[in-house]
Each structure stands twice: as structure tokens, then as C-alpha cells.
Amino acid sequence: DGGITQSPKYLFRKEGQNVTLSCEQNLNHDAMYWYRQDPGQGLRLIYYSQIVNDFQKGDIAEGYSVSREKKESFPLTVTSAQKNPTAFYLCASTKAGGPNNEQFFGPGTRLTVL
Amino acid sequence: GQQLNQSPQSMFIQEGEDVSMNCTSSSIFNTWLWYKQDPGEGPVLLIALYKAGELTSNGRLTAQFGITRKDSFLNISASIPSDVGIYFCAGHNDMRFGAGTRLTVKP
Numbered sequence: 393d394g395g396i397t398q399s400p401k402y403l404f405r406k407e408g409q410n411v412t413l414s415c416e417q418n419l420n421h422d423a424m425y426w427y428r429q430d431p432g433q434g435l436r437l438i439y440y441s442q443i444v445n446d447f448q449k450g451d452i453a454e455g456y457s458v459s460r461e462k463k464e465s466f467p468l469t470v471t472s473a474q475k476n477p478t479a480f481y482l483c484a485s486t487k488a489g490g491p492n493n494e495q496f497f498g499p500g501t502r503l504t505v506l
Numbered sequence: 507g508q509q510l511n512q513s514p515q516s517m518f519i520q521e522g523e524d525v526s527m528n529c530t531s532s533s534i535f536n537t538w539l540w541y542k543q544d545p546g547e548g549p550v551l552l553i554a555l556y557k558a559g560e561l562t563s564n565g566r567l568t569a570q571f572g573i574t575r576k577d578s579f580l581n582i583s584a585s586i587p588s589d590v591g592i593y594f595c596a597g598h599n600d601m602r603f604g605a606g607t608r609l610t611v612k613p
Binding site for chain 2: 396398425427435440451480482484486496497498499500
């Protein structure tokens with residue numbers, strides 16, 4: 393079945409450590425996105441990538457980094473520079489162009505920094 | 507990014523009642539999307555709207571793309587307990603989301 397996978401579902405890290413969250417899709421989608429969600433809040437865009445080897449900052453990119461070396465993969469690194477990293481992280485993808493630009497989401501990774 | 511204003515923030519209703527929520531923007535969108543999120547899960551797409559004035563249904567859900575292309579609403583008829591969750595609107599232009607409407611349905 394096609395879809396978006398994020399792993400792990402729950403992640404715990406010590407303060408000051410970098411951590412990388414995985415996002416893989418087999419939908420052949422061109423664009424991929426990372427969002428952050430805090431309790432009771434909406435989704436805030438961290439980074440997005442419309443094409444391999446290219447990505448753009450979203451609204452809250454500070455303290456995060458991404459790479460897009462393969463179409464299927466868009467890992468997010470939460471660096472020690474991110475002041476408040478504990479949150480629910482959601483990855484999404486869309487097929488760029490055309491009339492049908494529905495965005496599909498992965499199941500999310502809940503990161504807790506101790 | 508463009509601002510999306512979603513209202514209401516939360517709703518507490520009795521099972522069987524109808525629900526209405528909406529999103530507005532100061533900017534024009536080419537596509538409006540409505541999602542539902544269950545606790546601890548990723549949002550799931552409910553309805554996608556592509557044309558101004560378009561009215562689309564998905565079971566008990568109905569959504570409309572405003573004529574001005576700056577707003578959209580989502581209606582849920584005859585609510586049931588499993589409708590509980592957070593509903594988000596999104597405008598396609600830059601994939602920003604509204605803050606969500608948290609729906610609670612009392613049996």
C-alpha cells in the first residue's frame with residue numbers, strides 16, 4: 393500500500409542532543425513538508441521541499457534542518473538550537489502541479505526532550 | 507505566510523446535532539482542503555475543493571468553496587460520537603493551516 397511513514401512514533405532525547413526524524417513516502421509525490429503541532433494548537437510549517445535537492449524555510453525553521461537527497465525521503469533534524477523541541481511532528485506530501493494537490497500526512501512522531 | 511482564520515475554536519454539541527465551521531483568509535486560494543485529526547494521529551483529508559462556489563459532499567459532510575475564494579465552510583449533519591476530533595482547513599497556495607476547530611460530541 394502507498395503511504396507516508398514516520399518513525400519512530402515516540403522519541404525521547406536529552407536536552408542538547410540533535411535528533412533526526414524520519415519521513416518516507418512511496419506515493420511518488422514531488423513535494424514534502426514538515427509541520428510542528430503543540431498541544432491544542434494548529435499545524436505550523438517548518439520546512440518544505442518541492443523537488444529533490446531543494447527546500448524552503450517555513451514559518452518556524454529556526455533550530456531545524458532538513459535534506460532532500462531522494463524523492464522518497466525528507467528527514468528533519470531537530471538541533472540543540474531549537475529552544476522548545478518537545479512537540480508532535482507531522483510529515484506530509486503532495487504531488488506537485490495539476491488540479492489535485494491534496495496533501496497526505498504521516499502518522500506523526502511525538503518528540504519529548506528531557 | 508498567509509493567515510487563515512478558523513472558527514469556532516471549539517464546539518460542544520449533542521449527538522444528532524448539525525455542526526458548522528468556517529475558515530476565512532485575506533488572500534485568495536486556489537484550493538481549500540478540510541482535514542480531521544484524531545488524538546495522536548496525522549490529519550486525514552475529508553474534502554478537497556477546487557473551484558469557487560463548489561459545493562462537495564462526503565457522506566454527512568458538506569463543504570463549500572466561497573465565491574470570493576477567500577473562505578470555506580464545513581458542515582457535519584447528524585453528528586455521532588466518532589465525529590469527535592480536531593478539524594482543520596488548509597489553503598493550498600502555501601499549505602498553511604487554520605488553528606483548528608475542536609469538536610466534542612456528547613452521546
